[in-house]
Amino acid sequence: MSYRKELKVAELAVQRATLLTQRVFHEKAKGTLSKDDKSPVTIGDFGAQALIIHAIRRNFPTDEIVGEEEASSLREDKDLSNQIWELVNTTKLDDEASEEQLGGSPKTEREMLQAIDAGQSAGGRHGRIWALDPIDGTKGFLRGGQYAVCLALIVDGHVKVGVLGCPNLPVDNSAPLSADVGDKGGEGRGVLFAAVLGSGAVSRPLSRGALQDSQPIHMREVTDIAQATFCESVEAGHSSHGDQAMIAKKLGIVKESVRMDSQAKYGSIARGAGDLYLRLPVRADYQEKIWDHAAGDLIVREAGGQVTDVEGRRLDFSQGRTLKENKGVVAAPKDVHEQVLDAVRSVLGSK
Known part of the structure; x- marks a missing residue:
């Protein structure tokens, strides 16, 4: 269709x-x-x-x-x-x-x-x-x-x-x-x-x-991950700022992350104004809502990006009103997504 x-x-x-x-x-x-x-x-x-x-x-x-x-x-x-x-x-x-x-x-x-x-x-x-x-x-x-x-x-x-x-x-x-x-x-x-x-x-x-x-x-081509621009939520209750800072350090990123509200982050990285969007779990029982990610997920993927949770699984929108089978979000250009995911796993796995 x-x-x-x-x-x-x-x-x-x-x-x-x-x-x-x-x-x-x-x-x-x-x-x-x-x-x-x-x-x-x-x-x-x-x-x-x-x-x-x-x-x-x-x-x-x-x-x-x-x-x-x-x-x-x-x-x-x-x-x-x-x-x-x-x-x-x-x-x-x-x-x-x-x-x-x-x-x-x-x-x-x-x-x-x-x-x-x-x-x-x-x-x-x-x-x-x-x-x-x-x-x-x-x-x-x-x-x-x-x-x-x-x-x-x-x-x-x-x-x-x-x-x-x-x-x-x-x-x-x-x-x-x-x-x-x-x-x-x-x-x-x-x-x-x-x-x-x-x-x-x-x-x-x-x-x-x-x-x-x-x-x-289109997503911007990232040839040097250290030069990438991170996007993250303004609210600390939505994403762990401390974990994000550790991930940035592990990747060698020196630029300060850009904090903004809403799925404007998905749109920003999809058109190459930013590069990476992380939404890291703040508590084990939190379930993301499908309306907070469905449109942005598709727009980033169609712009040449990859969107998964912190364990590398695609976001599953078939589970009802929440993404109950997923934890967090990692969105990045396809070529560097695995590298970012490795850093995320390393930081979250060490806690």
């Missing part, structure tokens, strides 16, 4: 959702709640999820969806629900044909809440399942840094389509990577990454209307 329609709908849906998140990003009050796991969620998360799920249901009504958010708290807080409805109801692409392709927006607040709640699939190894993170990197979103709108189609346990909307990354694929790259958004910012299995990966500028022209992206 070419997945041409799936890719087009996913790219347009993510692009429209990023417009909504950008409106919230520039507001001082973002309607923030705390979930049961103490992680934050904003009106941007809810609104983006509503728009994307509505588009999927209109175009692929029998597909399942694994989404990060659910709407029970909104049914208890009418004022917050009204805020989100106002956002959803007034966020549209400027291009009528693109809006028509997406099936418009939810017609009522009730329909919006139903869309948010339609992301409760258990996932699994059979059928067509969309994995959605409406705002990946909510803490980055709140602090004015990097975040991403993430969507992937998984078919029978394998990722077939992946799309990342990164509103604060530079459009220029050759822009040097630094921790503050694109913070606060601005001119020349906003990029859409996409890939279909077997067809390569591309980037294009985010827009307010129809999709802009794309260009192929």
Whole structure:
């Protein structure tokens, strides 16, 4: 299958959702709640999820969806629900044909809440399942840094389509990577990454209307691992910074690692702005969520990279809502992936 329609709908849906998140990003009050796991969620998360799920249901009504958010708290807080409805109801692409392709927006607040709640699939190894993170990197979103709108189609346990909307990354694929790259958004910012299995990966500028022209992206060739650029999570609770520093030392890397939130890290290394992305286990019982990795995993692999866990196993998206058969993530260009993996094993194995 070419997945041409799936890719087009996913790219347009993510692009429209990023417009909504950008409106919230520039507001001082973002309607923030705390979930049961103490992680934050904003009106941007809810609104983006509503728009994307509505588009999927209109175009692929029998597909399942694994989404990060659910709407029970909104049914208890009418004022917050009204805020989100106002956002959803007034966020549209400027291009009528693109809006028509997406099936418009939810017609009522009730329909919006139903869309948010339609992301409760258990996932699994059979059928067509969309994995959605409406705002990946909510803490980055709140602090004015990097975040991403993430969507992937998984078919029978394998990722077939992946799309990342990164509103604060530079459009220029050759822009040097630094921790503050694109913070606060601005001119020349906003990029859409996409890939279909077997067809390569591309980037294009985010827009307010129809999709802009794309260009192929590729991992950078690393001839000297000591000159590589590491990407890692900002939050120490997401990845072990101490282990990462030891791995960098073992590889002879002297550059300071670049810390940024969200799957913007996957997009950054896929286009060669960075080279390596490590997400190292912080505790034995932690299970990564599929929506945090599905799109980025495919985009990096289609750009010429390799993505495994710390034991060298491919990420397994057939196990439900989490990557319960995997521990951590190691993403790198194919030619040096094994070298990086050896260093990871050496450091983690010595603990």
